[in-house]
Amino acid sequence: GLRRCGSALAPGRPTTTNLLGKEYPTDDKTNITPAIAEKLGRKLYLQPSHPLGILRELIESHFNNFTAHSGFSPIVTPAKNFDDLGFPADHPGRALSDSYYINNESMLRTHTSAHEVEVFARGDRRWLLTSDVYRRDEIDSTHYPVFHQMEGARVFRSTPEGMTELEQDNARLSEHLAQSNIVIEDVPHSSPTNPIPSIYSNHDAERMVLNLKLSLNSLMLALFGGRAGSAEEPLRVRWIEAYFPFTSPSFEVEVFFHGKWIEILGCGLVQQRTLQLANIPHDVSWAFGLGLERIAMILFAIPDIRLFWSTDSRFLDQFTPGKISTFKSYSKYPPCHKDVSFWLPSEGLHDNDVFDLVRDVVGDLAEDVKMIDGFTHPKTQRTSRCYRINYRSMDKSLSNDEANALHTDVITQLRDRFGVEIR
Numbered sequence: 001g002l003r004r005c006g007s008a009l010a011p012g013r014p015t016t017t018n019l020l021g022k023e024y025p026t027d028d029k030t031n032i033t034p035a036i037a038e039k040l041g042r043k044l045y046l047q048p049s050h051p052l053g054i055l056r057e058l059i060e061s062h063f064n065n066f067t068a069h070s071g072f073s074p075i076v077t078p079a080k081n082f083d084d085l086g087f088p089a090d091h092p093g094r095a096l097s098d099s100y101y102i103n104n105e106s107m108l109r110t111h112t113s114a115h116e117v118e119v120f121a122r123g124d125r126r127w128l129l130t131s132d133v134y135r136r137d138e139i140d141s142t143h144y145p146v147f148h149q150m151e152g153a154r155v156f157r158s159t160p161e162g163m164t165e166l167e168q169d170n171a172r173l174s175e176h177l178a179q180s181n182i183v184i185e186d187v188p189h190s191s192p193t194n195p196i197p198s199i200y201s202n203h204d205a206e207r208m209v210l211n212l213k214l215s216l217n218s219l220m221l222a223l224f225g226g227r228a229g230s231a232e233e234p235l236r237v238r239w240i241e242a243y244f245p246f247t248s249p250s251f252e253v254e255v256f257f258h259g260k261w262i263e264i265l266g267c268g269l270v271q272q273r274t275l276q277l278a279n280i281p282h283d284v285s286w287a288f289g290l291g292l293e294r295i296a297m298i299l300f301a302i303p304d305i306r307l308f309w310s311t312d313s314r315f316l317d318q319f320t321p322g323k324i325s326t327f328k329s330y331s332k333y334p335p336c337h338k339d340v341s342f343w344l345p346s347e348g349l350h351d352n353d354v355f356d357l358v359r360d361v362v363g364d365l366a367e368d369v370k371m372i373d374g375f376t377h378p379k380t381q382r383t384s385r386c387y388r389i390n391y392r393s394m395d396k397s398l399s400n401d402e403a404n405a406l407h408t409d410v411i412t413q414l415r416d417r418f419g420v421e422i423r
């Protein structure tokens with residue numbers, strides 16, 4: 001956790017922070033909160049009877065000839081998370097409002113792609129990597145500042161032999177999919193807005209994108225086939241053109257579930273920069289990154305993303321290693337809405353600062369937080385905002401007194417930390 005040592009330069013900010021057993025100096029970039037620090041090292045995805053662990057093993061057994069990595073430290077340099085992957089200097093993801101920084105030199109990875117260069121550099125040619133990732137974001141039933149991703153990649157030699165291997169694999173996968181109850185809405189393998197980089201010949205790139213699509217469609221079938229709807233209803237998968245700085249062409253994959261399209265993953269052909277930094281400039285690769293919670297919430301019918309962090313046996317005891325089962329809600333305790341209105345400080349305040357403060361002060365007792373009103377006074381030019389916080393425990397009924405006490409803490413901290421003027 002964060003240790004307050006009292007610095008004369010930055011009163012109130014601890015001078016060091018201890019994360020995963022190591023002491024890190026803090027500085028003007030530090031924005032990691034104790035609520036986040038506490039999540040490091042939980043390794044939910046390694047617990048065999050946790051839904052995230054069950055899902056990880058399912059995907060690893062589907063890609064059974066891939067090397068499965070886990071346990072890479074979440075603390076990385078901004079260079080690994082952004083620069084090495086070609087993120088421009090002004091990319092919004094780098095902002096303090098979007099990412100957690102420990103100090104100027106280190107941050108919490110925002111995606112598993114942060115490890116692409118080092119895993120390619122080890123010489124792994126088919127690999128998976130699972131880990132916790134961290135993003136400052138809104139608070140609701142599908143967003144949590146810590147979630148889990150799995151990265152996967154497959155490297156090919158851009159030689160005639162490499163491409164023959166690719167074609168054989170494409171033929172095998174196509175045959176398997178042709179016999180399955182799956183409907184795919186496809187996009188072109190490339191387009192003027194989703195171009196093939198010059199290191200790839202057009203012909204090789206087309207075959208690699210096909211391999212990527214076939215590999216991921218067959219994963220979607222393994223995960224969702226038979227569970228998407230009734231037995232007669234096919235699984236519907238939709239491919240969409242996307243953009244990532246480290247792949248091109250790039251795509252997103254969505255699955256139709258309970259009447260909605262759900263974004264499952266991003267993927268594409270790996271850009272030259274990554275391959276060069278990894279010392280494999282003569283090879284080509286595809287890569288994907290998928291969100292484990294998104295998939296697990298569907299497969300296990302888990303209604304709220306906070307549940308993954310529950311230590312309540314009524315949650316944990318429902319799951320069996322190796323098995324997808326339907327979660328039965330043991331509680332829907334009454335919600336309790338409370339509003340807070342305030343004038344912003346002159347320097348303004350980011351929504352994510354408010355959300356993070358709520359998580360920090362009341363932990364998982366906040367179910368969602370919404371900005372419900374905002375205006376600027378025409379004469380004074382001061383801005384007012386009103387946030388509605390929905391307090392609800394997943395484990396017990398919260399009394400109105402308890403909710404009031406939580407809300408009072410939030411208001412006090414908003415005033416003390418951000419200098420807002422409560423209305």
Ligand code: FA5
Nearest residue numbers: 111113147263264265266267268287288289290291294
């Ligand atoms: C990425 O993170 C890229 N690194 C993915 C990638 C890897 C692209 C390799 C190309 C090659 P994105 O931010 O879209 O992309 O996140 C990927 C997936 O993580 C999403 O499709 C979604 O399933 C999941 N995800 C993203 N944000 C959240 C969130 N706040 N909560 C839960 N899951 C999320």
Ligand code: MG
Nearest residue numbers: 252263265266
């Ligand atoms: Mg996305």
